[in-house]
Amino acid sequence: MTRPNAPAFAIPTDSALLSVRDLTKTFPGRRRLGRPSAPVRAVDGVSLDLGAGETLGLVGESGCGKSTTGRMLVRLLEPTSGAIAFDGQDITHVPQRRLRPTRRHLQMIFQDPYSSLNPRQTVARIISEPLLVQGTSAQAARDKAAELLDLVGLSPEHLDRHPHQFSGGQAQRIGIARALATGPRLIVADEPVSALDVSVQAQIVNLLERLQHELGLALLFIAHDLSVVKRICDRVAVMYLGRIVEVGDKRDVYDTPAHPYTRALLSAVPLPDPVAERRRERIVLLGDPPSPAAPPSGCAFHPRCPKAQEICRTRRPALTAVGPASRQAACHFPENG
Ligand SMILES: Nc1ncnc2c1ncn2[C@@H]1O[C@H](COP(=O)(O)OP(=O)(O)OP(=O)(O)O)[C@@H](O)[C@H]1O
Ligand code: SF4
Ligand SMILES: [Mg+2]
Incomplete structure (x- = not known):
């Protein structure tokens, strides 16, 4: 008998926390000069596995489908076809309300910290939000937000400030604290340092590396910069026009592509x-x-x-x-x- 949430595909390794098979995303063509343009096949059959505590780099030129893939993995975007299993459960089409217990384990860090943080909310509110959604009390969520600020290298005294009062690097630390609030097992970091000054990029990469080790997070690290990926990732996947064209252990891919x-x-x-x-x-x-x-x-x-x-x-x-x-x-x- 098939379990209702059993994956619709064979998961190849017992250790895979996340397994993705033949994922596609087609966006409808936009109308140009009154005529519909062709649909955009942004992701065209991506399959990958990510083990618990593993870091996989996803690289490729602009427009190859990295962000679309990342957003589908954490169910921020509906796939057109294919399957996603998290911790052995097929989550591809689980409705958002039923996904809530799993959602706390799937978080995302975005490229531009300012546009991903609500400018009208205080830092306390921003970091608490995912906890409140999960049913945590307001005081417990605020206490946790203070703890998380400390973890990402900011002062808990900053809880009542707003995002514009922080530098880009500090704002990204707040984005990271928010992603960590619910104790996730998998984080998709979509170009988390490319909008930052070069001088602070290394600090944020160091922070992510430390947190990934300390908390045993699985990390999908999307980037243009292959030097950063080489430093932080265990494995790397190279995308071209919606497909993975090479994937493997970092050393193999970098030394003998x-x-x-x-x-x-x-x-x-x-x-x-x-x-x-x-x-x-x-x-x-x-x-x-x-x-x-x-x-x-x-x-x-x-x-x-x-x-x-x-x-x-x-x-x-x-x-x-x-x-x-x-x-x-x-x-x-x-x-x-
Ligand atoms: N909402 C959308 N509607 C239509 N097309 C889209 C949409 N989102 C993305 N695309 C298209 O899908 C393709 C993949 O986009 P995506 O943002 O995933 O690429 P990317 O690899 O993350 O690029 P970048 O490195 O510039 O961030 C691009 O051709 C893009 O124009
Ligand atoms: S040699 Fe390989 S990468 Fe180049 S066009 Fe042929 S199949 Fe594609
Ligand atoms: Mg992108």
């Missing part, structure tokens, strides 16, 4: 050693990523791929094992296989 797109992204990351930096090969990608409203045939990367061959134009490569057991890539001609 299998997919030409990963190689190109990594070749643009500055090296700390100036001699190595001068000598290394740069792979320049031609043009911008194609529109997800009109994806290329076959391998979606073929119009920009330096290794493309005839088969790449017609046959879409599946994500398959390449080299070390944990690594997969979607390419007909992977490197380091």
